[in-house]
Amino acid sequence: xxxxxxxxxMIARTVQDYERMARMHTVAICEPAFWAGYDRxxxxxxxxxxxxxxxxxxxxxxxxxxxxxxxxxxxPKEAEDVGFSREVISFMPEFLSKPTxxxxxxxxxxxxTRNEMIIFEEQVELALKYDQLIWIHTPHLQDKLKGTRMMLxxxxxxxxxxxxxxxxxxxxxxxxPILHEKGFWTAxxxxxVTKNSPERVxxxxxxxxxxxxxVDASGDWGPSDPATLHDTLFQMRLRGHSDRAxxxxxxxxxxxxxxxxxxFKPQPML
Amino acid sequence: MKSPKSAPELLDQFYxxxxxxxxxxxxxxxxIQRAGGGDSVWRDPRLEELREAAxxxxxxxxxxTRRILELLSVKGEASS
Numbered sequence: 564x565x566x567x568x569x570x571x572x573m574i575a576r577t578v579q580d581y582e583r584m585a586r587m588h589t590v591a592i593c594e595p596a597f598w599a600g601y602d603r604x605x606x607x608x609x610x611x612x613x614x615x616x617x618x619x620x621x622x623x624x625x626x627x628x629x630x631x632x633x634x635x636x637x638x639p640k641e642a643e644d645v646g647f648s649r650e651v652i653s654f655m656p657e658f659l660s661k662p663t664x665x666x667x668x669x670x671x672x673x674x675x676t677r678n679e680m681i682i683f684e685e686q687v688e689l690a691l692k693y694d695q696l697i698w699i700h701t702p703h704l705q706d707k708l709k710g711t712r713m714m715l716x717x718x719x720x721x722x723x724x725x726x727x728x729x730x731x732x733x734x735x736x737x738x739x740p741i742l743h744e745k746g747f748w749t750a751x752x753x754x755x756v757t758k759n760s761p762e763r764v765x766x767x768x769x770x771x772x773x774x775x776x777x778v779d780a781s782g783d784w785g786p787s788d789p790a791t792l793h794d795t796l797f798q799m800r801l802r803g804h805s806d807r808a809x810x811x812x813x814x815x816x817x818x819x820x821x822x823x824x825x826x827f828k829p830q831p832m833l
Numbered sequence: 834m835k836s837p838k839s840a841p842e843l844l845d846q847f848y849x850x851x852x853x854x855x856x857x858x859x860x861x862x863x864x865i866q867r868a869g870g871g872d873s874v875w876r877d878p879r880l881e882e883l884r885e886a887a888x889x890x891x892x893x894x895x896x897x898t899r900r901i902l903e904l905l906s907v908k909g910e911a912s913s
Contacts, residue, residue, distance in 0.1 A: 674912065736898040
């Protein structure tokens with residue numbers, strides 16, 4: 564069975580993670596642009612970062628037969644300075660046309676401030692202008708519900724956003740239902756501690772079905788592990804679900820959403 | 834998408850995990866109360882919320898997780 568990892572920050576990981584993922588049948592991964600564990604000191608540092616994830620990481624991944632894709636944006640943790648953020652946004656278009664860039668992401672909110680919301684809205688407009696998919700970061704812990712509602716209200720009121728081309732990531736039991744019923748894609752990120760567990764992710768799948776559902780892992784600079792995706796796959800099998808259902812969740816669904824970019828090569832299994 | 838497993842089967846599968854998670858939480862409450870200054874944090878809003886969460890676990894219904902997550906969420910408009 565082939566597996567797709569839709570959310571992993573390989574810039575923060577060692578080559579051993581590529582090796583582990585390859586051994587566990589991961590054939591493609593996606594790296595959304597995000598915080599690097601520290602605040603960049605200039606907008607130009609983002610140009611280097613975007614070059615890294617759109618040119619260098621694909622070469623590291625290819626050594627393990629993994630296709631590497633990425634998303635480009637100014638992330639919400641560094642979006643409080645509106646002027647700084649707009650400088651980053653100004654050179655994003657040159658990356659959006661690259662062959663492994665899937666769209667604009669992971670944009671979103673961190674502390675749900677007005678400035679973060681301004682930059683979120685401007686990047687939604689950029690995505691629409693360049694006909695790009697959108698990958699959204701929802702805040703963590705106590706800020707998640709409020710931030711999710713703020714972004715949902717904006718996108719619903721916009722009038723020009725197709726929910727089928729937008730995926731909200733890091734959803735949980737209190738945010739997934741309100742997004743799913745509006746037609747958005749929802750991704751559930753699995754962490755070793757503090758957030759979604761494999762068991763809770765399969766609970767959500769059993770409650771809301773397979774349609775427009777994606778699972779991803781938590782490979783970044785904090786407590787996280789790309790293998791949590793495979794732990795969740797195993798949990799789904801332990802719970803008695805069919806191989807076909809497992810394949811739909813961990814391979815076909817990401818193929819369908821990401822395939823809308825026109826750049827994602829893996830095709831759904833018929 | 835219904836669970837392929839029955840309720841008794843799921844109870845067998847998850848009972849030890851549930852038991853362990855509750856005991857770990859109880860032990861954390863005890864650890865905090867025993868420590869220096871334990872009495873002063875006993876009414877910390879975070880602990881109050883966890884006590885309320887424990888009450889939700891005892892209620893009927895199948896959406897306890899959502900209700901606890903909402904309890905632990907901040908409310909209100911965008912901050913400046």
